[in-house]
Amino acid sequence: MRDAYAIILAGGYGTRFWPASRRARPKQFLPLAGKESLLQQTYRRVARLFPPRRIYVVGNAEHARLLRQQLPRLPRRNLLLEPVGRNTAAAVALAAAHLRAARRRGEEDALLAVFPADHAIRNPAKFRRVVRRALAAAAAEDAIIVLGIPPAAPHTGYGYIERGRPLKRAGSRPVYAVRRFTEKPDARTAARYLRTGRFYWNSGMFFWRLSTLDGLLRRYRPSTRATFARIGANPRAADLRRAYRRLESISVDYALAEPAAARGQLRVIPAEMGWSDLGSWSALADWLGPKAGAAHFFLDARGNFLHAPQKFATAVGVRDLIVVETPDALLVTSRDRAQDVGKIVDYLRAKKLGRLL
Incomplete structure (x- = not known):
């Protein structure tokens, strides 16, 4: 399998966890679901699959000290700091720019796995198995792979993914084409989705080749890609601040996954691993x-x-x-x-x- 890299998205302020989550110490840095913080739990899970040198963490510059304190094993160069938050599309594009710059010309295409820092998973072994399947699926074609969570209720706070026909198998799990990618429906629509048995919650965990991500950015967010190409892998702080002021604040879901689904370039793998995004109290x-x-x-x-x-x-x-x-x-x-x-x-x-x- 190609070189695989993990990107942990550790930005955000967790406003729905106020008053425990504050600007100086947001949700992902809090031990809400155990003795370790959510970020530390995520890093520990991911580190069972990727060596530290292949894990990148993207966070806000104002949390640099917290990030280094909580992740002492992360190589310093693998901590990517944003001057301001611009949602997940910018964070992923920043990590991709660093990886493109670090790889030698002619080197085999890399695989990327994107993980939110503030989710919880009850069954780490099942998590590892489905991540390996997703990486294998991403290696096999020019498409985005997303893990889909079987919905337990008609929740209106999640994005929903409607599966289409099965395309192949990744281990014991089928990989499905995606018919529709819908963000946060109302309660009646969510209930209708559940009755069909074809919908999954969007886990926010995405897998793709570096070349696939580059192509998606060129097609759907060319200005974002051009911004990071212009400033390079190690920009001065002032240049990075100026660049971020110009960036659109948009999620990976809206910026890349939705248009990719419309073009038939999105796949879903069902993932039963005891997952929660811990999105509210x-x-x-x-x-x-x-x-x-x-x-x-x-x-x-x-x-x-x-x-x-x-x-x-x-x-x-x-x-x-x-x-x-x-x-x-x-x-x-x-x-x-x-x-x-x-x-x-x-x-x-x-x-x-x-x-x-």
Whole structure:
């Protein structure tokens, strides 16, 4: 198999995890689902498949110290720092530019695997198996491979992928053509998708050849590719800041996967590995289960999640509440409104309450 490289996307501010997630220490740096941070857990999983020299981490420059503290085994040159966040398409393009510059002329095409830093996976062995299958599928054709999660509910916070006909097999799993790639449908549409049995959640884990990614950027985001080609692999900080100011803020999903699906260049491999994107406090409560409140006391209370690490907390006669306490803030929300917590951060910005961000 060709040389394979991992790109861990460690930017973002995790606003839906306010007040625990703050600008100075966002969600991916927090030990929300275990003793290690989500970033450290992701790196540990990925490092079972890729040696450290073939793992790149893309993060925000303001988190450079945190990134180095939490990932001491990552080679310093493999930490790529963005001056400002411009969503995942820019982060992937930055990593691709570094890899293109590092590879010698005539060298065999590389394989790239993209992993979000803040997801959780219960079964690492199944994760490793499906990643190997996805890399093999990416090596075999000029296409994007995405891992699709069998949906457990009509969730409106995920992108949905409709599978088409099976094209081949990757180990014991079929690789499917993709009919449609849809971002975050409404509840009625999501329920209809589930009834068909043909849809998967978009995991945000993408696999492709370096040449495939380069071709996609040339076709769908030529200005982004040209920007990184112009500044080179080791730009001065001022040049990188100027370049990033001109970049569009757009995700890989919208920038590359959606148009690739429309042209028949997107494939999906079903991945059952116990996955969660931990996209909200409600998702974390579901992930941790009843043990999350083991240090607290509940009386005639069901479905509640209390995150108050420094205090004894109790709930009496209430249902489906999420309560999060930090030294300077308190959040109370219902489970079904946990997706809206990010709007609190918008309010704090508008009111210039920077000390709470």
